[in-house]
Amino acid sequence: MSIWQVITGLFIVLLIIEAVVLPYGSSKLNVYSGSAGILDLRLSYSVDKAYAIIGAYSDAGRTFYVTFTLTADFIYPIVYSSFFALLTTVIYRRAFAPQSWAHQLPLLIYITLLLDYLENACIVTMLTQYPDQITFIAKASSLFTTLKWMMAAISVLLLLLGVVILIVKRLRKTH
Template identity: 35%
Template sequence: MLTSLSNFARRYALGRNVLIFFCLQMLISAGILPYMQGKFDPTGIVGVLDLMFGFTPDEAYDKLNAYGEEGRKYYLFAEAVIDIIYPIIYTITNVLLLSYVFKKGFAPNSFIHQLNIFPILATIGDFAENAGIIAMLNAFPERADAAASFASNAGMFKWIAFGMSIALFLIGVIAWIVKVVKKK
């Protein structure tokens, strides 16, 4: 199944498709997400649990308290709707981007092509993090410390997987540059 998914992504890793999903990702991350954050964190001072690399249950509940009742409603909507769509978009973007640079930088039979679906791990972490945050929001004002710890750990997994995806992208770009330089 993973090989089929990897091959499918490689087939559709065309510059046009990468650009379309990249623009869609930028629209969400530069427009929709800041707009939503402004609804539950209008000062931008409190911050968002999703952007933290780990947090304690106390830190999480300090933020949820600071959002206020109305802010928590917006945050729940953002977590349950927007932050389900966004990981799908950024995963498609990242998988296509890795597939594209790997095609440009490596021989068609190279094992590295199978790593093009690595960004899916970040999405799994993101969905798990969202589930933990949603559980905390639904339980509020009661504390769900286990959900907070779960969300924190899932978020750290997400960020590590995302960082590794960036490293894979850089490896692909370097291989592509080396290939171009060798041809000249």
């Protein structure tokens, strides 16, 4: 199996998750919470806001959120991280010299995966311990959420950087 077949397969799975699974989970969570929202999709939140959102869910809603986080939101980070890392690696191999330190940059994408899992662990803890409020976990969750989104943006920028450098490199060869 070629790297492009793997990348294409990951892309198809990513599209299915983003077009079907995540919208299903989000809509169901919005129904359970009266549209209070989903912690994972915010850039940050206070302890009070986190517990206000969690409190807006019914018991069934909190149970669904935990189940969704431990299934779909467990698979999704692996898929998007692997897709971006492999695609960026292929582009960097063509954009940079073989011995360049830049070939290590796509590995940074896996920091997003780690942060997403840490965020999920905190959210599951808050959901399962509710109505008990664990301030430290809520603060850590918000921090991991913010860092996750920052690393996701950096991952996209790394991919775009590679594409731009590859285009410039190819344009220079034609002149």
